[in-house]
Amino acid sequence: MNAVLNEAPSIFMWIASAFAVFFSCVVYWSNNPIACAVALMGTLFSTAALYFAIGNYFIGAVQILVYAGAIAVLFVFIVMLLDLKPHKLRSLPGQGAYLSFVTIVAAGLAALLFCTLAKTPSEEAGTAFQLSAKNYSEYFLSHYQVAFQAAGLLVFAAILGAIQLARGHFGKKENT
């Protein structure tokens, strides 16, 4: 796997990256919420393909399972139930300001990512990608135990919040 990283990017990596960029642009520019959700799935899928191309199957599979599989399905589900119409999205107040803010943040993050990547020696990157499913679980259950459990609690809190939001306003009694 080390050799894969030191080689020039293969044609598969270029194709996967091109798809990822294309779908991200669709997410950004499309006015149709469902098209955005489907394009988001495409982005996550292309990223997973990129992981497969560099030989890290575990992260690739988890990427599809967690993001493209579960979250995007729920996302599509919620968008459908909320019945968002394209014209509603187009006429959000102050949308231009939001979009420019998001663009600046995204550009900043991209610059940060490039700087970090440029500084990381390729040997170190190689060892990082050699982890198997077993190594990952060992790290998660020993070294990163506290952070791992904290993340789980955060997700749990988010689920409770979502249920509360879906059931209506706080303190309001419902029949169900």
Add this chain to the structure above:
Amino acid sequence: MTLGLWSAIMAVAVGAAVMTGVPLMVIVERRGSAWMQRRSGPNRGGPWGLMQPLADAVKFAFKEENIPAKAHPILFVLAPALAVFPPLIAFSVIPVAGSVNIGGVDYPVQVANMSVGLLFLMAITSLHVFSVLTAGWASNNKFSLLGALRSSSQMISYEIAIGICVVSLVLTYGTLDLREIVKLQEAGSQLPAWGLFMQPLAFLILWVCAFAETNRLPFDLPEGESELVAGYHTEYSGMKFALFFMGEYAAMFVASAFLTTLFLGGYNVPFISEETLRNFFLAKGLGLSMASVATCALQALSFSIKVFFFMWVYVWIRWTLPRFRYDQLMYLGWKLLLPLGVLNVFLTIAYTYLRPHL
């Protein structure tokens, strides 16, 4: 030969096998249902009606394709493609036979020999719900959307039970590599060391979930024709409808192959190990390459028979049981299969922990 070229050859071979299996299964289903209902079924096209799928395909290809005026033009066309693509990709990690020896190098009979095959399989099969959702929404039809929403809630509910069962399987086998899992189940002296005997409860739960995930009767509420016209594919016609049809059968093949690999010893020939088979063919005077090819052919046959068994049960159940009510479906998924799966995980953990001390 490089591994990449071998993978490409295997991809074509496995893809062709699945796509040939689909029309075969259609005729088995139609003749099988006719047999169960005491009628003749399609018996005019070719010998025993075997050419009927060909006639069906030609009919589909020449039918008018209608895209509703208010449908989303891109997503409406994309949805049928999304129905066929995940099952075909999923088949790439399933080991179909042992390994073929060409010029002293062993090539596994599998498209991609992945270390996390089990995880990949679960990830890819969970994408199937996208085609249903996209189709239901893009058709701009109330019945389609209702079918799609039913389908997605059903699939999400049953995927949880599948995930829980897979946890207990991983605890038993200690690996995510499907080829490794098949090798662990290889021939025991009396009973085969199959997953079926090691995880009977997980087998039962996964088998039920396989019906729910592929939207087959008694779980075909997404299409329930008496309530929803035809569910998410109401607006589809011609070859686009045929793609949904093919996708459903390909998903059934994947589910059957998944169960075979995890519980029925995959490509193993019962009671005979790969080593014994190869030595038998070597003793018959075949070369090393030919002996490995003959072994693989036998193993592939064994795999096909096991897969066909599950496929036949699909047909059998479909024409035997009536459709569930929606509350019964949710009850089964959340209140029966999920607690049973969790119980199974705890039992497996206790067994795995105590085994060295027993």
